[in-house]
Amino acid sequence: MEKRVWLITGCSSGFGRELVKIVSGKGDIAVGTVRSEEQIKELEAIDTTLVKGVVLDVQKQETIDQVAKFIEKEFGRLDVLVNNAGYGTLGPIEETDEDEMQRQFDVNVFGCVRMMKLALPFMRKQRSGNILNITSIAGLNGFPGVGIYNGSKFALEGIGEALAAETKHIGIKVTNIEPGPFRTDWAGRSATYNESSISEYNESANKNMDSIREVSGNQIGDPVRAANAMYEVTTLENPPVHLPLGGPAHKRIGIRLQEFKEEVEKFKHVGKPTDYTEEELSRMG
Template identity: 40%
Template structure:
């Protein structure tokens, strides 16, 4: 595909935040946006405002039958997809002990299982085309964990592990994959779409409790500009050799750099012990 051709994008969760910013940016540049909402009135409003430029449909990625229907709709109506952006998901705060099994499973259903299921559902189309680009919206929290954010960290760590393997599996088939790792962006992530553990344990007030308070305070004050992130993703897809990972924001850079340094320190400190734990 040449750079000036119109691309068909499928983006989950375009009602707000990074998803909305990306949809707006792509529409402004003349690409075709197939976006998902969870409310029927939002679908109707988008379709009325963007006839011929975009198409919205209802999708809850935790509902397998809706995934199947959405993918079939794309194939029947458009026949081709160039970019899949797995953006839908939500944040969750709470110490590991505070989080119930129901809460943990719900986070994974949206952030991991739903995302993987939608990716799997589009892969036959990408394989048939011998082209396509999967953009997984992860987080700096998919690389470095934070006290009070462990369940969310785990869901994004899982997504990153599956995506790293998938990228190697599909590269020989002409399909690309990039994991985008934003830091804090000025979206609704820390606001209305953010959930917290129902149980709070006093012993974690200084760790998970501090994290919960900070998330409340930063809402609306985050450093990241969603419009600039959207443009970065648009340019990423146009690039000749897109990276496996793309951090976004100075906080993401600092966080991921700190994780790499921590890993290197542990590897270096344990090098002698590790080398002895073998036969011979």
Template identity: 40%
Template structure:
């Protein structure tokens, strides 16, 4: 059965790839982007199956307006994919106040505004699926991406809470956790802090750990996303790529070992 899917950041990367995959199989898509001209060609190719809307997720009122337009145009919204966001590269010390606020504003608050706008629609219709594009870096952090890591950890906590709050309304929530993929997320779409020489070594070590196998092929994610959208009982978290899961397994093994080592100290802190 065809679905109506609202996607933010649909002009490129995962958003564009997934929007086209949905349209090719017969779904209806609301494709949003800051520059609506970047998605106009979808209308030429898919006609009435696609609605394109200009949307800056940092503008809360605009988020509510976009959801309202989508609901009025197609009659319902089955799935919302919060894909809009970007990566800020640089050490924590290097990050300016504006860079930090902008990163959190887009990756966290932008996602929150779209989510809040969609929830009344989904509650009224008695069903829905909100998919948050997080990152494996929302579960395990890497250096020189501190504010990006922080934004995704915030998305993780917010979305896990949301899932418990809205399950009774027939609304599912899922977090997509990609490892690195060969999109322009780390290229043209990335932002960089002004470097401090003190962190040159940390950055060099970070770069040295990146290999060709670290990055997946973006188009290969479509089958997984289609299955997630179609699932009657979708998971809260879905990893994308072959790097994410084994890395997280090791990270959690290390965490559990440390927590176990400090277990007696922790229990005594309970006081009784």
């Protein structure tokens, strides 16, 4: 069977690094992106034959174009894109400045879309392919202190769902991967903390940010098992559009769905009767 070609962003550590190990270990080609030339040698040491490192900044279209040219020249195909590059900005919405909000969305949303636009021409030509968007449980449920990050992941969730509907009939499969807490650098050096100076947020945003910091390095989620799950989903004939990872993510989604249903039902008497009546529609022609 022909080796599949993977493009995995954000391979300096965490999910990306573990996925490169698993993909190459399975005999596929892993093109992993890093932020500097110095990191390429370290990445390629995982497997000098099957792992290729490339420098990429998802905020810079010129680097994305260079990666596209590299893949075309070296392989002429692309079978799996993993949109893993991203980070979290934490802090109350009121106190997150404009530049940081722009950067959060540019990396977590627009950067991922840029990568999809790189992958789709290859996959349309092949009439096959998988796109995995690493979103988060925070893309399905808002939490205090992570509102701007929530917004970026909610956006990527919606884009992923829409793309899945747009491309299913041509053989391109899109899955939003929704991790809960995993033992990566997400809450540590990879995060940006915007400390609150407003006391009213002590019991909401600040409290949750403190909890996130405290658990960093001790999360229940195993990045290796997560990467194995990501690999497995690309082998399925009909993969899901949503794949929560870990017990906490599954538990939180179950609670969220129940709360959402109950809230909609409770206020149905306010929101539902806002259509024109049949009599009004008949008069309007």
